[in-house]
Amino acid sequence: MTTTNDLHERLTDVFREIFQDNSLVLRDDMTADEVENWDSLSHINLIVALENEFSIRFTTGEVTGLKNVGELTALVLSKVG
Amino acid sequence: MLSDRPLDLDYRRLLAASRKLTTDSGKPVLKLALLSDAATQQIVPVLAANLDRSGFSASIYEGPFDAIELEAYDPSSGLYSFNPASVVILNATQALHASFARRKISAVDFIEETFARMTGVWNAIQSNCQATIIQSTFALPLERYFGNYDLKAPESFYAVTLGLNARIVEAARQRKGVLLNDVDGVASLVGRKHFFDDRFWDMWKTFCSLDWLPHLAQNLTDILVAMQGRGVKCVVVDLDNTLWGGVIGDDGLEGIVLTAHGEGEAFYRLQLFLRELLRRGVILAVCSKNDEVNALLPFESHPDMVLRREDISVFIANWDDKASNIRQIQQVLNIAFDSMVFLDDNPFERNLVRELLPDVIVPELPQDPSDYVRFLTQLNLFETTTFSNEDLQRAEMYRVEAQRREAAASYASADEFLQSLEMQIVVSRFDPFQLTRIAQLIQRSNQFNLVTRRHSEAECERMMNDPSMIPLYVKLSDRLGDHGLISVVILEIQEESLYIGDWLMSCRVLSRGVEQYVMNTVFMYAAEVGATQVFGRYARTQKNGMVKDFYRQFGFTLISESEDSTSWSLSVQAYQPARVHMKAFEEKQTEIAAS
Numbered sequence: 001m002t003t004t005n006d007l008h009e010r011l012t013d014v015f016r017e018i019f020q021d022n023s024l025v026l027r028d029d030m031t032a033d034e035v036e037n038w039d040s041l042s043h044i045n046l047i048v049a050l051e052n053e054f055s056i057r058f059t060t061g062e063v064t065g066l067k068n069v070g071e072l073t074a075l076v077l078s079k080v081g
Numbered sequence: 082m083l084s085d086r087p088l089d090l091d092y093r094r095l096l097a098a099s100r101k102l103t104t105d106s107g108k109p110v111l112k113l114a115l116l117s118d119a120a121t122q123q124i125v126p127v128l129a130a131n132l133d134r135s136g137f138s139a140s141i142y143e144g145p146f147d148a149i150e151l152e153a154y155d156p157s158s159g160l161y162s163f164n165p166a167s168v169v170i171l172n173a174t175q176a177l178h179a180s181f182a183r184r185k186i187s188a189v190d191f192i193e194e195t196f197a198r199m200t201g202v203w204n205a206i207q208s209n210c211q212a213t214i215i216q217s218t219f220a221l222p223l224e225r226y227f228g229n230y231d232l233k234a235p236e237s238f239y240a241v242t243l244g245l246n247a248r249i250v251e252a253a254r255q256r257k258g259v260l261l262n263d264v265d266g267v268a269s270l271v272g273r274k275h276f277f278d279d280r281f282w283d284m285w286k287t288f289c290s291l292d293w294l295p296h297l298a299q300n301l302t303d304i305l306v307a308m309q310g311r312g313v314k315c316v317v318v319d320l321d322n323t324l325w326g327g328v329i330g331d332d333g334l335e336g337i338v339l340t341a342h343g344e345g346e347a348f349y350r351l352q353l354f355l356r357e358l359l360r361r362g363v364i365l366a367v368c369s370k371n372d373e374v375n376a377l378l379p380f381e382s383h384p385d386m387v388l389r390r391e392d393i394s395v396f397i398a399n400w401d402d403k404a405s406n407i408r409q410i411q412q413v414l415n416i417a418f419d420s421m422v423f424l425d426d427n428p429f430e431r432n433l434v435r436e437l438l439p440d441v442i443v444p445e446l447p448q449d450p451s452d453y454v455r456f457l458t459q460l461n462l463f464e465t466t467t468f469s470n471e472d473l474q475r476a477e478m479y480r481v482e483a484q485r486r487e488a489a490a491s492y493a494s495a496d497e498f499l500q501s502l503e504m505q506i507v508v509s510r511f512d513p514f515q516l517t518r519i520a521q522l523i524q525r526s527n528q529f530n531l532v533t534r535r536h537s538e539a540e541c542e543r544m545m546n547d548p549s550m551i552p553l554y555v556k557l558s559d560r561l562g563d564h565g566l567i568s569v570v571i572l573e574i575q576e577e578s579l580y581i582g583d584w585l586m587s588c589r590v591l592s593r594g595v596e597q598y599v600m601n602t603v604f605m606y607a608a609e610v611g612a613t614q615v616f617g618r619y620a621r622t623q624k625n626g627m628v629k630d631f632y633r634q635f636g637f638t639l640i641s642e643s644e645d646s647t648s649w650s651l652s653v654q655a656y657q658p659a660r661v662h663m664k665a666f667e668e669k670q671t672e673i674a675a676s
Binding site: 020040041044045049052058059063 | 092093097285291
């Protein structure tokens with residue numbers, strides 16, 4: 001059973017790996033503009049890493065419609081169940 | 082460095098590894114350009130990480146998205162100012178599909194038109210630079226419009242993709258300087274439903290699923306590494322429980338397991354695999370802990386043996402340790418340790434060889450002999466970029482070589498032995514019939530290679546037709562057999578000086594006086610054309626230490642020296658012709674100048 005805390009920790013690890021920033025702390029209202037290296041290329045890598053880490057699959061619409069980290073976290077949580 | 086076990090092909094880990102790469106790793110740099118009608122941003126870091134793992138530093142030019150033709154046809158494009166050694170062209174099936182969907186012509190015409198566009202790109206690249214082209218095949222599509230009838234309907238996209246692949250393959254066979262990157266092979270190996278990720282194509286025009294992208298990049302890496310002359314020349318194989326089941330010394334001829342059915346089939350299949358490698362020019366050697374008479378028994382009298390004694394170029398069966406025996410095999414064959422593969426079922430022997438001869442590739446064979454062939458296939462140890470008639474005769478050449486060595490032992494002096502060989506030599510300007518073998522020797526020679534420039538076959542062809550160049554090949558035969566084309570020397574005349582650019586030779590013919598004969602020829606030629614001075618250069622690599630004093634031996638004077646190279650010169654007047662034990666092959670006069 002995955003708890004929200006667990007999930008948050010694994011999510012943070014993935015973000016740190018992809019954006020190469022070991023001190024990165026996620027906030028729900030955080031957007032791509034605020035994170036260094038979060039461009040279209042690393043966004044693809046983030047999506048793949050999340051799919052791979054949590055054994056989930058995003059749809060095209062989900063991937064393109066996200067506004068901030070909070071929405072992404074909620075999406076992952078809903079898929080992990 | 083070829084790997085002895087399957088490589089980690091995890092996208093995330095390779096991406097992380099790519100970020101740690103530095104440009105000053107000291108590894109040889111490979112300059113390559115990537116052109117694609119798909120996005121290439123994800124491929125570049127993974128390819129760089131894979132190449133780094135194989136011992137190369139990648140310098141990659143990424144063409145703009147979907148601009149293959151623009152880059153190829155514009156002589157002032159970024160592609161050409163980058164001046165790559167190879168141009169990788171990746172054509173996506175999804176892009177082909179989009180263009181097929183818009184066609185206003187028949188499917189047959191569509192194939193022809195697409196094929197003409199692709200070969201047009203090859204032509205443009207080859208007339209603007211000297212790079213080797215690495216063309217992808219199309220992964221066969223998932224979409225099926227007729228079901229199984231796709232294959233019978235020439236109008237189907239599936240049939241069109243197949244037809245186009247066939248045209249590309251045929252054209253690449255006919256053309257020098259074009260290699261194939263079998264993307265369809267990768268896709269079918271991993272499964273097309275996994276290979277394609279339509280979401281990623283839709284959103285980002287990603288070539289394939291990122292999970293499988295490292296496989297694609299590794300396939301390219303294998304080709305690029307093979308282009309650098311890294312390849313397997315010899316497989317050394319153990320006997321008991323590797324080539325057959327059981328122990329011949331204990332179980333006897335009737336007791337060993339080797340049949341074309343049942344339990345022995347695994348060993349039988351490994352032998353079939355090795356025989357195919359032999360046919361494609363890989364030398365086989367045996368290294369076994371056995372009494373020789375026992376070890377030979379199955380080769381002589383077992384009805385299910387595929388390999389015969391004459392297929393084995395060096396046969397060592399004794400009770401010495403295997404590292405010493407492999408060292409002996411290496412000396413007889415005169416090849417580098419890193420071009421040798423050692424197959425043994427016994428982990429102890431494998432570890433011993435790894436420990437004492439770290440350059441030898443020792444596959445970590447699986448427990449079950451039924452998996453041997455599949456495992457070896459997965460390692461892709463036998464990737465190559467050339468295949469010539471020489472390959473077909475190689476095993477025979479090495480067998481004859483072993484005879485020569487035996488003969489040598491019975492002569493009082495080396496001179497007397499060399500005389501007895503009745504060697505005949507040909508030194509001749511490059512000609513079209515030899516180009517494949519010439520390019521192959523240039524890719525493969527590491528030890529006896531003065532400057533180690535890897536000219537492609539297309540470049541060799543250009544030099545052949547360039548009247549200012551004097552590109553020479555050397556062939557040698559003797560009374561025991563034909564050595565074939567064994568040396569390449571490339572000269573250039575500038576005013577009153579003759580420059581020796583490349584000088585390389587197969588180590589099979591060391592200590593025969595070949596280089597002495599050729600040097601005599603070089604100086605005779607220099608005198609003929611009125612040159613007064615001959616210049617030569619040595620560029621150090623990890624492997625060519627044996628020729629660092631090459632020019633000194635011939636009386637050249639050192640004129641300059643840097644960390645990695647030395648330059649030498651000798652006046653034509655001062656040259657003392659070396660004594661040789663061979664004569665020019667009678668039917669072929671030495672021809673040097675361009676006709």
